[in-house]
Amino acid sequence: MKKKVTSVDIARAAGVSQATVSMVLNKKYNVSFSKDTIERVEQAARDMGYVIPKRRNHSDSKVHKLIVVFCPTLTNPYYVMLLQGIEAVAKEKGYGVFVCNTQRELKLEEQYLKMMPVVRPQGIIYTCNPSRSFMEQVEELAQQIPLVIISNREKTIEVDAINQDNTKVGRLMARHLLDLGHRDVAFITPPLTKRQQQRSKRVEGFVSEFEREGLKGHVIIKAADDALDKIIPNIDSEYKMGYNLTRELLAGEFSCTAIAGLNDMMAFGIIDALQDQKYKVPADVSVIGCDNTFYSSMHRMSLTTIEHFVPLKGRDACDIIIRKINSANNPYSGIQPTSIYHIEYEPKLIVRKTTSYAKARKHHRKNN
Structure with a gap:
């Protein structure tokens, strides 16, 4: 029996990553692949007997105006505020938002990452730093589709980021x-x-x-x-x-x-x-x-x-995603520019009624 051709086989023959093969063969052209890369992948697939799917028409592509958000939890109002900022911009621009609640579980995060070639989002937003186990995978994804990390300021990977010190x-x-x-x-x-x-x-x-x-x-x-x-x-x-x-x-x-x-x-x-x-x-x-x-x-x-400024960080992250999608669809002089965005807000103290001047205290123990 003839062995079934897989994306791994095609990737090896074309000299590209498996993610690139998946994106190209699924006609994910809202990302910035060179003409040479597309031709190499498609030619390798044909040579190996892989049937390339027909290109979707314009009306089909409207169904997939989707942005995926990786979120570690929805129990903290901080992440809810981030999502509100993201969804406000997405709705305004006609995009849907799909939230992957990883619950800080490595297995869940891995499962969601494996789903991305099937879900085929036009952009991904991480509302915190990706788990260290998946940094390389996330960086590879960022080379294929717009991806923004809302993170503590870390230079672990070079991707678009809304930073916080x-x-x-x-x-x-x-x-x-x-x-x-x-x-x-x-x-x-x-x-x-x-x-x-x-x-x-x-x-x-x-x-x-x-x-x-x-x-x-x-x-x-x-x-x-x-x-x-x-x-x-x-x-x-x-x-x-x-x-x-x-x-x-x-x-x-x-x-x-x-x-x-x-x-x-x-x-x-x-x-x-x-x-x-x-x-x-x-x-x-x-x-x-x-x-x-x-x-x-x-x-x-x-x-x-x-x-x-948590909601503004969510808005900025979604703005970057949509700006990069538009840039890929309308390249400057036929050339896709490479740009990395880094945005950071200065934190601000909000003084209310739970702090005041210290008064002298003696070491003591309160009875329970």
Whole structure:
């Protein structure tokens, strides 16, 4: 029996990647392949007896105006805000959005990546850094179709990116507390695993600002157990982490005058834990979060936080995708330009009612 010709065989014969073969043979011409590459792939396929599908007409292509978004979770308002920004631009330009919720699972991310040649999106947006296991695969995809990563500033792969310097965010949080006279503080965070390096960057920035003031050792880091990073998150997972870690902190010798949460959801848990133990916020302990989610601006919350323009990042990512699609469809003088976009917003402190000047505190232990 004659062996069935596969895309791997054609790729080997044409001297290109398997992804390129898949895109070319499926007539995915909204991406920038050279005429020579297309001819080599199609000729190799013909020589090996592969039947090339007929080219779709213009009306068929309208069905596939699709942008895929890789998202690690939908339980944190941060990612919901990103999606709102992406979907606003996509809808305006006539594109659909397909969300791949990886739930921070390597197997799920791998499954979704394997689906891309079948789904055939016109663009892909990663709302966080891809898992290190798939960096090479993502970079190869970016050579075939427009792909943008909304990430902590990392030079792991050279693709379009909406960057965020999380060390700067951490320093800004710390600077606000230092300016208010806080010298003994805590930072409460979800697990600081290797695949969540953006969290560690924020913590590092926070600690470094205290060290610059000669206050090394004056920051207590309370991180959730690494095992929790492997559990599919619930809508209240980060709130509960903030609450439980704060209760642990209060159970010992507690002398902190301020607590920072990695994000707003953690900060809400911190506030509730403090108030349950009869601490007043901010009279006894100041609290700061990050992300400036909708809830943080509510009157009863009124959380001091960091604004880093999350919805605008989503809009920018989608704008880049559509700009590159249009550029591929209408090349300049018949030549497809190569361009790499890098956009970064300066984070901004939003002062509300959960932070105030530090008051002198004595080491003491509250009764549970």
